[in-house]
Amino acid sequence: MIVVGLTGSIGMGKSTTAAMFAEEGIPVYDADAEVRRLYAPGGAAVGPVEAAFPGVTDDGGIDRGRLGERVLGDPAALRRLDAIVWPLMGDRRAAFFKTARKNREPIVVLDIPLLLETGGQAGVDAVVVVSAPAAIQRERVMGRPLMTPAKLDAILQAQLADDSKRALADFVVDTGQGMDHARAQVRDILTVLRVRAEAAH
Secondary structure, three states: OEEEEEEOOOOOOHHHHHHHHHHOOOOEEEHHHHHHHHHOOOOOOHHHHHHHOOOOEEOOEEOHHHHHHHHOOOHHHHHHHHHHHHHHHHHHHHHHHHHHHHOOOOEEEEEOOOOOOOOHHHHOOEEEEEEOOHHHHHHHHHOOOOOOHHHHHHHHHHOOOHHHHHHHOOEEEEHHHOHHHHHHHHHHHHHHHHHHHHHHO
């Protein structure tokens, strides 16, 4: 089974690209969706995160806006948060792999925003970076609710620069040229990976 790490900076179109892999029949593990579950009311991360960062809960769940204000631009705080959340994600990730092996899936995708920042590329067989020109990225992100230039800059500072990510990639999907172009790139990547998976048998 070939494990693909899918990543990309904010506003690059990573979630859309992950959906394209899913549409091609590839199982996708969505790390962001997993974090949302952990932060929701009753989620396993709510208590430990509130204990580490008092005042970030609202209506029984983690308010991601408040939490972001506490950790963005503070590497030590980010590390403390990761130390709480990543172990909690391990069980779901293990279950994802167990199901994929049972179903004899030749390829799976791990959609992980901070894959390269956390050294996660060591645990995958291929890295796919989703990218777009900086002007398009900024336009997309600034269109989001409650986003400000200062907040975007803080997020970008916490992420590896796009050109550095591209340099570490085995494949790059460019979403700046439209979704049809990106979808064609995804299919080309899968053609290569399926040949690789077949050869590994």
